[in-house]
Amino acid sequence: MRLARVVRAGVAAAAALTAALAFPVAASAHVTVNPNTAVQGGYTKVTFRVPTERDNASTTKVEIAIPTDKPIASVSLKPVQGWTAATETSKLATPIKTNDGDEMTEAVSKITWTADESAAIKPHQFQEFDVSLGPLPQVDQIVFKALQTYSNGEVVRWIDEPAPGAEAEHPAPVLKLSKKTDTTAASTTTSAGPTVAASDSKSGGSDGTAIGLGVAGLVLGLAGLVVGILAYRRAPAPTA
Template structure:
């Protein structure tokens, strides 16, 4: 019984550590939430930026919006302690978005920290953007640049490929689907895809529950027959 208990504890420790590492690795880069939206619709995009350095803070975040997939309207939510600037580009070919004709679009958003607002080691910040109507495309790749106080610039610009391992510096990607009756709402998608770390915690909870059930079964089998 004692050896079984020790082996179970080892299994629990390994499983929990694996889940924690997996969740940490999956959430360590710049991401966009939700990860999916509807073509032609409007949505709130949240760019989550974690600080990955132990000895420097994140002082600037730049997000590039592709000019070949213009978004008609962009507005940004103020972030305390950060200034924000948008850059517009004249489109080579006007794009029809509903009843409007788009001749120029926002192609870059830059957030800059003032004073103590920079993202410190072990912390993250979220930057909200209202966007729409979204283009008729399969996905939008938002290339992002993260500038640290030591001058280092991390370029989150690599495009993940289907069926291949995630690159070292993946760009945030928003998948787009056609508008159908079965299409999930933006709120539903946001809850479902908000954070892979949440999934990791759920898996860890399942591991703990399963091991508790094993211990309960062993205890039941070893009860004296007279009880």
């Protein structure tokens, strides 16, 4: 009986720890860009993943701001069934030269996706929006501020920029850019074909984190169970 109680306690501890570790991940779902890394000067396809976090409303509109202080010359959108996509352009303070030698005076500064009634992102579902970008600017990162509009009129502003040592309440999607080297150039050339597969493998970052935390919780819980059993075995037998 005593061993059974130890086993039950260990299992309960493992379950509680796993739930405690997994909860912050589930609660922190937000608009993300995947993959979240690319190479300066190159072209890339990114996917904006938008989850609906409300129980009583659906996501009907998504707006992504494209910074123009370091403009991106080419912005192409992949159609999403049931959604209408539109871009807005802004005049550049300083015109830039394109790869073709032309002078660019305007650049895409905003993308807006609007859902048909049947295509809205229902509660606890998500949708993905693909965008091709390039050439990417010579900066360390691009912050894509996002607005998410719900069917009840609520607008969630995912615009908080990353800050060292602080966790933003409404973080903006961030694409980190690395400098182009011979190694990265060869890697980009080799992997240019299966772009979708590469995106899929990195787009599950938050899911992978949740799984990792869950496994860690189970390992810690099982470790506690083993310690309990060993303690039980070493304990002196009860006297009459």
